[in-house]
Amino acid sequence: MSLRWQPALLDPAGEGGWAVVHCQQGFLFDANGVLFPRAWLKRLELPLLSEQGLGYFDGDEVFLLELAHPVEVPGAAWQGLRQFMMQDEDSDRFRMLGFAAQIGTWASHHRFCGSCGHRMRQHPTERAMQCESCGIHHYPRISPSMIVLVTRGDELLLARSPRFAPGVYSTLAGFVEPGESVEQCVRREVSEEVGVSIREPRYICSQGWPFPHSLMLGFHAEYASGEIVMQPEEIEDAGWFSIHDLPGLPAPKSIARYLIELYLAKRLGRAEPVLPG
Numbered sequence: 001m002s003l004r005w006q007p008a009l010l011d012p013a014g015e016g017g018w019a020v021v022h023c024q025q026g027f028l029f030d031a032n033g034v035l036f037p038r039a040w041l042k043r044l045e046l047p048l049l050s051e052q053g054l055g056y057f058d059g060d061e062v063f064l065l066e067l068a069h070p071v072e073v074p075g076a077a078w079q080g081l082r083q084f085m086m087q088d089e090d091s092d093r094f095r096m097l098g099f100a101a102q103i104g105t106w107a108s109h110h111r112f113c114g115s116c117g118h119r120m121r122q123h124p125t126e127r128a129m130q131c132e133s134c135g136i137h138h139y140p141r142i143s144p145s146m147i148v149l150v151t152r153g154d155e156l157l158l159a160r161s162p163r164f165a166p167g168v169y170s171t172l173a174g175f176v177e178p179g180e181s182v183e184q185c186v187r188r189e190v191s192e193e194v195g196v197s198i199r200e201p202r203y204i205c206s207q208g209w210p211f212p213h214s215l216m217l218g219f220h221a222e223y224a225s226g227e228i229v230m231q232p233e234e235i236e237d238a239g240w241f242s243i244h245d246l247p248g249l250p251a252p253k254s255i256a257r258y259l260i261e262l263y264l265a266k267r268l269g270r271a272e273p274v275l276p277g
């Protein structure tokens with residue numbers, strides 16, 4: 001993995017460095033990119049919810065200013081995290097922004113204690129918010145999610161959610177529930193979403209997915225039995241697609257696309273793809 005982006009717990013009480021500016025609508029950027037001089041930003045009247053030390057980009061300190069809502073900054077505009085992922089050749093910058101978005105969302109959602117309602121403050125030595133009154137800690141939220149490519153020889157089971165871009169079909173995904181193993185989650189989600197049963201799922205690899213805070217655990221499973229029965233709320237369409245006649249596929253940097261390309265490489269004797277770090 002490249003070293004341009006290194007997360008670190010920096011004290012925001014210090015001065016100087018660069019900062020990214022985030023709110024739920026995305027990141028501020030201008031002709032120079034997403035990094036602004038922090039001292040310059042702090043002279044603007046920004047609706048600041050939280051300020052966090054993030055780490056180092058190319059060796060320079062980077063902080064986050066998390067805002068309550070987007071504001072107009074002359075010469076700058078706002079753009080969503082997904083657009084940065086799509087257009088960035090530079091996966092280090094996207095990794096930094098993905099981290100910043102997750103830390104910013106978490107910090108803005110933990111300004112007050114969920115247990116006693118008092119104000120929370122940043123823990124001095126850990127990436128945590130701590131209640132000033134009852135002392136409870138809240139760490140950044142990560143949601144484990146399984147994602148699985150189900151295959152039957154030369155056929156792939158792909159489905160589309162109503163949220164997908166037109167024509168795009170993907171592998172099945174879903175959040176792990178409390179108390180279940182990831183393998184149990186794979187079987188449950190496949191059964192719920194398309195009604196088929198599978199053979200033993202095999203773990204392939206994982207991907208942090210900051211939309212909004214998933215950790216994708218990628219699997220491959222061979223089909224065992226059953227006809228496709230779609231879950232009406234989650235699945236708009238699902239079917240078996242031949243490796244020689246595939247529909248629109250998910251974004252190149254997604255683990256969904258990687259799982260598909262990996263299987264195609266094996267079946268068709270092509271070079272194996274690389275999952276972007």
Ligand SMILES: NC(=O)C1=CN([C@@H]2O[C@H](COP(=O)(O)OP(=O)(O)OC[C@H]3O[C@@H](n4cnc5c(N)ncnc54)[C@H](O)[C@@H]3O)[C@@H](O)[C@H]2O)C=CC1
Pocket residue numbers: 143145147170172173174175207209211212213214216234250254255256257
């Ligand atoms: N990187 C990739 O290639 C892909 C990533 N994903 C991600 O996988 C995750 C799960 O995929 P879905 O099919 O949407 O999940 P899903 O099949 O579990 O259903 C989504 C529903 O789960 C509920 N939900 C939302 N957040 C939750 C949470 N933290 N824990 C439990 N339930 C929650 C909501 O009712 C939501 O509508 C999402 O974050 C999605 O962005 C999905 C497909 C491809």
Ligand SMILES: [Mg+2]
Pocket residue numbers: 172173174193234
């Ligand atoms: Mg799902």
Ligand SMILES: [Zn+2]
Pocket residue numbers: 113114115116117118131132133134135136
């Ligand atoms: Zn408390």
